[in-house]
Amino acid sequence: MPSPFTINLLQGSITFTFAAESAQGLKRAIAELMQELKTTTSQQSQGGQRSRPQPKNNMEYRSMGAVFFEAFCNPNIYPSPFAAKVLITVRDDKIRLSGEAELPRLIEDLNLYLANLEAD
Secondary structure, eight states, X not given: OOEEEEEEOSSSEEEEEEOHHHHHHHHHHHHHHXXXXXXXXXXXXXXXXXXXXXXXXXXXXXXXXXXXXXXXXXXXXXXXXXXXXEEEEEEOSSOEEEEEEEHHHHHHHHHHHHHHHHHO
């Protein structure tokens, strides 16, 4: 049985059932997002010629389990990974919750969840 996963949002938190495979998929999606954000940051810090940065792909991660889970982030609007926010949506047939989570905090929550799974 999947373990409960808690995500701390900007205002409050949400706990729901999340499979280990889904958590690993989210971790991979976040790693790709971090790479996009780091590329943008390094391009901005390379003074000299000012060129328009190439648009980066959005992170859109979806998982269907006990509930539908979606995480979305547009890396083009944040100056660094530390400023990025992720829109989180969790829903089932009776309720839908959407909120924002800070990317660094989401990474912490996910790493804690995965560590707890390994400890069990």
